[in-house]
Amino acid sequence: MTAVNRKHKDRLFTFLFGEKGNKVWTLSLYNAVNKTHYTDPNSIEFTTIGDAVYMGMKNDISFILCHVMNVYEQQSSYNPNMPVRQLMYAAKLYDKYIQQKKLNIYGRKLARLPIPKLMVFYNGTEDEDEQILRLSDAFIQEGNPAEADIEAKVRMVNINYGTNKSLLSSCRPLEEYAWLVSQIRENQQTMGIEQAVDRAIQNMPKDFEIQGFLIGHRAEVKDLCITEYNEAETMQMIREEGREEGREEGREEGRLRQAKKTAANMRKRGTSFEDIAEILELPVDMIRSWQGICPLSPKQGNQ
DSSP states (O other): OOOOSSSSSSOOOHHHHHHHHHHHHHHHHHHHHTTTOOOOGOEEEEEEOOOTTTTOOOEEEEEEEETTTEEEEEEEEOTTTTHHHHHHHHHHHHHHHHHHOOOTSSSSSSOOOOEEEEEEOOOSSSOOOEEEEEGGGOOTTTOOOOOOOOOOOOEEEOTTTTHHHHHEEEEEHHHHHHHHHHHHHHHHTOOOOOHHHHHHHHOOOOOOOTHHHHHHHHHHHHHHHHHHHHHHHHHHHHHHHHHHHHHHHHHHHHHHHHHHHHHHHHHHHOOHHHHHHHHHHHHHHHHTTTTSSOOOOOOOOOO
């Protein structure tokens, strides 16, 4: 069993498809998304951004395969801002690539770069179909005839179990992951999240490819699942409590007050600033400015 070492909590999706020991599954996912038939998982070069390298910025999974730079994000809530986020990730990844390859971008010779492919794997409870998210949809156009010189397109696919059957059936690990998420949600209707995760893993069919990996890393998998679902519940709570406090002291003030409370609790659990910013739907710089009320636990160090 491959040992896994990480300084921040990943999503279960990243744990399955972003590990070097699971390149076979990463390749299967790539083939399913692109309708290709590559067979050598060792051709994959992971380039995922770590938050320690880029001041809190980290993405879920990125890798280069056959001169294609793949940037994958898993989202359990619809986020129309993924194009600008993916653009920022891509810029960091190109910077990293240029440095590693010692490319000269100031000379007369054209620096050759991998083709970017930006993906979001959506498995939230809202009914969202496959769609293309565009950076240009965010541009302020009112009364401005200027034509944009930058565009970024992000393909969002729904990977909930029972949807997008063609894609899921083309990648067994992805279909099995979707089944697991579905089972956890179903179990949650009658039991707590910890029991729901345990029951889902116990009931997983023995012929599932991911079963051995999940059982071998059971404690960490359970922790990842609980963290993800607690964050989803926290987000819902923030919206509800923010509305309630908003009635008393103004909508924005109430939301901000509750967000600070939640950020402090999440930091104590070891959640990174960027993850908190994503969950609270606030700028990461704002979250960092609250560091005085978001103390680290003694074992965390600087994140």
